[in-house]
Amino acid sequence: MAYELYYWDGIQGRGEFVRLALEEAGADYIDVSRGPASEGQGMRAMFAVMESKLKAHIPLAPPFLKDGDLVISHVANILMYLGPKLGLAPEDQGHRHVVNGLQLTITDLVAEVHDTHHPIATSKYYEEQKEEAKARAAEFLDNRMPKFLGYFERVLEQNPKGPIHIFGNRLTYVDLSLFQVFEGLRYAFPRATAHLSDEYPHLAALRETVAKRPNIARYLASERRIPFNEDDIFRHYPELDRSAA
Amino acid sequence: MAYELYYWDGIQGRGEFVRLALEEAGADYIDVSRGPASEGQGMRAMFAVMESKLKAHIPLAPPFLKDGDLVISHVANILMYLGPKLGLAPEDQGHRHVVNGLQLTITDLVAEVHDTHHPIATSKYYEEQKEEAKARAAEFLDNRMPKFLGYFERVLEQNPKGPIHIFGNRLTYVDLSLFQVFEGLRYAFPRATAHLSDEYPHLAALRETVAKRPNIARYLASERRIPFNEDDIFRHYPELDRSAA
Numbered sequence: 251m252a253y254e255l256y257y258w259d260g261i262q263g264r265g266e267f268v269r270l271a272l273e274e275a276g277a278d279y280i281d282v283s284r285g286p287a288s289e290g291q292g293m294r295a296m297f298a299v300m301e302s303k304l305k306a307h308i309p310l311a312p313p314f315l316k317d318g319d320l321v322i323s324h325v326a327n328i329l330m331y332l333g334p335k336l337g338l339a340p341e342d343q344g345h346r347h348v349v350n351g352l353q354l355t356i357t358d359l360v361a362e363v364h365d366t367h368h369p370i371a372t373s374k375y376y377e378e379q380k381e382e383a384k385a386r387a388a389e390f391l392d393n394r395m396p397k398f399l400g401y402f403e404r405v406l407e408q409n410p411k412g413p414i415h416i417f418g419n420r421l422t423y424v425d426l427s428l429f430q431v432f433e434g435l436r437y438a439f440p441r442a443t444a445h446l447s448d449e450y451p452h453l454a455a456l457r458e459t460v461a462k463r464p465n466i467a468r469y470l471a472s473e474r475r476i477p478f479n480e481d482d483i484f485r486h487y488p489e490l491d492r493s494a495a
Numbered sequence: 496m497a498y499e500l501y502y503w504d505g506i507q508g509r510g511e512f513v514r515l516a517l518e519e520a521g522a523d524y525i526d527v528s529r530g531p532a533s534e535g536q537g538m539r540a541m542f543a544v545m546e547s548k549l550k551a552h553i554p555l556a557p558p559f560l561k562d563g564d565l566v567i568s569h570v571a572n573i574l575m576y577l578g579p580k581l582g583l584a585p586e587d588q589g590h591r592h593v594v595n596g597l598q599l600t601i602t603d604l605v606a607e608v609h610d611t612h613h614p615i616a617t618s619k620y621y622e623e624q625k626e627e628a629k630a631r632a633a634e635f636l637d638n639r640m641p642k643f644l645g646y647f648e649r650v651l652e653q654n655p656k657g658p659i660h661i662f663g664n665r666l667t668y669v670d671l672s673l674f675q676v677f678e679g680l681r682y683a684f685p686r687a688t689a690h691l692s693d694e695y696p697h698l699a700a701l702r703e704t705v706a707k708r709p710n711i712a713r714y715l716a717s718e719r720r721i722p723f724n725e726d727d728i729f730r731h732y733p734e735l736d737r738s739a740a
Contacts, residue, residue, distance in 0.1 A: 306655050307593050307662065310600050310646045320589045323596035326571075331592045344565045347576045348552050351568035355555050361606060369614050370627065371634040382615065382627050389616040401555045410551050417552065 253279040253332075254316035256296045261482040262430075262475075264360065265313040267325045268332070270426040273469040275336035281474070283312075326353040329423045338423040349417050352405070352424045356431060359398045363438065364483045366390045366490055376487070387490035391442045395435065399450050402428060406452035413452040414459065421463075428453065429460035434484030442492040498524040498577075499561035501541045506727040507675075507720075509605065510558040512570045513577070515671040518714040520581035526719070528557075571598040574668045583668040594662050597650065597669045601676060604643045608683065609728045611635045611735060621732070632735035636687045640680065644695050647673060651697035658697040659704065666708075673698060674705035679729030687737040 253272065257265030265281075272279045285291025299321065302308050309323035315331070316322075322331050330350045333339025339346050369386040370379040402416070411419040416428060432453060436443045447454035460466055469475055478484055498517065502510030510526075517524045530536025544566065547553050554568035560576070561567075567576050575595045578584025584591050614631040615624040647661065656664040661673060677698060681688045692699035705711055714720055723729055 302653075304653065306653055307597065307650055308653070309596060310643070314596075317589075320593070322589075322592045324599040327592055327595045327599055330595075331589075344562075344567075344576075347567045347572055348565070350572045350575075351554060351559075352552065354569040354572055358606075361603075365610070370630045371638070373634065373638050382630075385615045385627075389618065393616070393618050398555070405552055408547075408549065408551055408553070 251318060253277060254282050255279055255313060256282050256299060256316065257313040259283040259293055260476065261479065262434075263313075263483055264325050266430055266476075267356075267423075267427045268313055268315065268328050269474070270430060270466065270469075271329055271332055271336055271338055271423045273474075274421070274426055274463060274465050275338060276465055277332075277336055282316075324357075326350060326357050329353055329427075333423050336423075338421065338426070340418055340420075340422065345417070349422055349424055352402075352416060353427060355398070355401070356424070356427050359394075359431060360483060362390060362394050362398075363434065366438075367485050367487060376485075380489070383487075383490060391439060391492055395439075395442070399435075399446075399453060403450045403452050406456065414456070416456070421460075425456060425460055426466070429457050429466075432457040434478065437478040438484040438486050439491045440486070441494060496563060498522060499527050500524055500558060501527050501544060501561065502558040503541075504528040504538055505721065505724075507679075507723065508558075508728055509570050511675055511721075512601075512668075512672045513558055513560065513573050514719070515675060515711065515714070516574055516577055516581055516583055516668045518719075519666070519671055519708060519710050520583060521710055522577075522581055527561075569602075571595060571602050574598055574672075578668050581668075583666065583671070585663055585665075585667065590662070594667055594669055597647075597661060598672060600643070600646070601669070601672050604639075604676060605728060607635060607639050607643075608679065611683075612730050612732060621730075625734070628732075628735060636684060636737055640684075640687070644680075644691075644698060648695045648697050651701065659701070661701070666705075670701060670705055671711070674702050674711075677702040679723065682723040683729040683731050684736045685731070686739060 255265060255268055255272070257263060280291070282291050283293050283296050287294060296312060300308055309321060313325060313328065314321055314323040315328045322328050330346065333346065339349060366387040367376050367383050368379065369382045376383065405416060406413040409416065415421060416424045436446065480486065500510060500513055502508060527536050528538050528541050532539060541557060545553055554566060558570060558573065559566055559568040560573045567573050575591065578591065584594060611632040612621050612628050613624065614627045621628065650661060651658040654661065660666060661669045681691060706715070725731065
């Protein structure tokens, strides 16, 4: 039976980290919110799960994955569940938790990227918190982005199996997520990331490795890959980027 | 061999969610940062792990848990790892992911609580972002706290095994974490939470259930339970609370 991915239509968002894993593995999945309402899909199908007054342990927010009767929420949790099934996780159970720890650090980074344009209130428009967003984005670019990217570069550097992959000597879902973060940051902050490949060579090489994988390359060229846009987590607002030199 | 918990000394913080699970289970553990430097413990032992230039997959930030050679980072990940070993997780593997999803929703809530006093920059003092903190705290109390607590109340209400526990009919680590959230919110925002027990009766009952468990009651009365304070995640700044009626 196909996996059912539930996420907002029209953005890559957090759903994209799950899509990349499903696409790399060539897994059979339905992107439910983007499907036709006539077949019981579309956004209403997503809200029907979240707003159910009967179901047990409904998720608070998307993305969530349905695998038969099981409903699993949160990106890192979905990936930890799918990883072994898709051949994108280590064999050892302890190592799976190490990989999950790396993914959760990406979760934190993504939340901070979101807050660069929404530092005060998710319920309000960006335009209503633009000044605060400038301050938060400056902090992100000066301190937080280097902290996170420097960390991942170091984990690659210190990988006993070499810096090709973030864990061991095989592709895991964390590699795919790091590709997505690299792409997203370059989209959102082109000036601040102009020298990213020089600053973080292992991460840049990993980005290339992932982009060249046949299933990923096919996916990125397809209509299934939604372009980055300003309703998304990674948003390109020039006023939040570093000033031109 | 004893579990080794690594976390900042002097605060409950994110480490507390792990401590509550270890204490409930009566597990043998060392709170490394709070131990004597003469025995190789203390904060330096924590930094030695994080700053290692050799070790594989070092964590970016505490808390992390050492179990033999394995180093596991992030609260939800540590709890997912420990849960089955401590008898605080469901038997079924799929259900463990459902429980992990609930815990990750708590992770999100805790991050939002942190940002009520640090909406712009973790690297700066609260006093430098006080005005923005007031705006973010108001948003949190008006919209986000009710959203999260309403969600957990509903999950308790819709638990097919009854509203005593968040999952199934036995205690899991998520119950312990919900206790901590309830306590923390009442400490940080006494005015905004004055009627919390009326608004969220199942959560309030769960709080009582947890507080009365013998190992938890003993722990809370011990010196191992660090009091809430203003270096912590849950901080009581009266100016961020709702105004007196």
